[in-house]
Amino acid sequence: MTWSIIATWNFSIDGVKAAAEFVAKGGKSLDAVEMAAKYVEDDPAADTIGYGGIPNLEGEVELDAAIMNGEDLSIGAVMGVKGYKNPISIARKVLTDSPHNILIGQGAEEFAARNGFEKTILLTDESIRKWLDAKKQLAEISKENKGCNKANHDIYGHDTVGIVALDTFGKMASGTSTSGLAMKHKGRVGDSPLVGSGFYVDNYIGGAAATGVGEDIMKGCICFYAVQLMKEGYSPQEAAELAVKKIHDRLFEKNGKVGNIAIVCADNKGNFGGAANHEGFEYAAASDKTLPTIYKVKPVI
Numbered sequence: 092m093t094w095s096i097i098a099t100w101n102f103s104i105d106g107v108k109a110a111a112e113f114v115a116k117g118g119k120s121l122d123a124v125e126m127a128a129k130y131v132e133d134d135p136a137a138d139t140i141g142y143g144g145i146p147n148l149e150g151e152v153e154l155d156a157a158i159m160n161g162e163d164l165s166i167g168a169v170m171g172v173k174g175y176k177n178p179i180s181i182a183r184k185v186l187t188d189s190p191h192n193i194l195i196g197q198g199a200e201e202f203a204a205r206n207g208f209e210k211t212i213l214l215t216d217e218s219i220r221k222w223l224d225a226k227k228q229l230a231e232i233s234k235e236n237k238g239c240n241k242a243n244h245d246i247y248g249h250d251t252v253g254i255v256a257l258d259t260f261g262k263m264a265s266g267t268s269t270s271g272l273a274m275k276h277k278g279r280v281g282d283s284p285l286v287g288s289g290f291y292v293d294n295y296i297g298g299a300a301a302t303g304v305g306e307d308i309m310k311g312c313i314c315f316y317a318v319q320l321m322k323e324g325y326s327p328q329e330a331a332e333l334a335v336k337k338i339h340d341r342l343f344e345k346n347g348k349v350g351n352i353a354i355v356c357a358d359n360k361g362n363f364g365g366a367a368n369h370e371g372f373e374y375a376a377a378s379d380k381t382l383p384t385i386y387k388v389k390p391v392i
Contacts, residue, residue, distance in 0.1 A: 092259035093361040095378035099253045099302040101385045102137045104375040106130030111377035120256040120264040128179035128268045131252040139250040142176040143215040144270025152213040154178040157284040161263030161292035166192045168284040169199040174210040179268045248273045251283045253300025255357040265292035281305020287315035297321045297358035304350025311338035327356035328364025339368045368392045
């Protein structure tokens with residue numbers, strides 16, 4: 092039976108392996124997406140996601156996550172959650188047990204508490220060290236610019252785990268989880284929990300998930316666009332490349348610069364692909380035809 096799973100970045104490989112084994116034995120795509128995301132959320136070495144994520148300017152870890160069901164297009168998302176290391180599971184609970192699509196901040200945290208999620212400390216010794224180092228860098232940059240701080244947050248990290256899964260029943264799901272831009276302003280939300288920008292999936296076509304600088308990614312609703320390209324007949328690889336190139340070119344035309352943008356795509360036939368506008372992007376994927384593998388992406392720009 093046909094199945095596949097794809098996730099952004101090489102740090103997702105263990106989650107992809109576990110989810111691949113799960114769907115190969117008949118597991119459902121929504122469960123596979125949540126499973127893969129939790130592997131990364133629980134890994135403190137992935138310092139832009141979940142436990143151990145680099146804090147915001149105030150020293151707090153704020154988490155965003157979303158999950159989408161390709162069967163009925165239902166969505167669950169949470170934004171700015173503090174004190175819970177698996178926001179993907181809270182987002183899933185929003186999808187299944189809430190009349191709303193999105194809950195934010197304190198409301199999301201109270202929802203999590205009512206539904207039995209346990210609070211925890213998200214900071215680690217390493218994330219605190221990185222935060223202190225970043226604070227020093229920001230202070231030096233601010234001094235050099237005479238108080239005008241326009242530091243490039245790319246140097247601190249902004250990676251998202253974004254996942255698309257197809258199960259043996261032909262059902263698809265997608266999801267994302269991130270701590271967002273390191274050293275971000277309190278309350279900042281990027282593309283990751285925004286439907287159409289950070290993620291999208293439709294059983295009739297396929298799905299996509301993005302990672303990079305959300306402030307640029309959300310300007311093009313890149314994931315919805317990539318899914319529409321697959322609907323028009325483009326392969327997942329072609330759709331990923333075209334979607335990244337279109338938004339990059341449009342933003343560069345007007346601004347002369349573009350932040351990091353990357354995307355992974357999968358269709359409802361088990362095919363997958365990924366693209367980026369920068370060096371260094373990798374993704375992990377597996378299917379009924381391919382073993383779990385990390386793929387290196389050549390920039391399309």
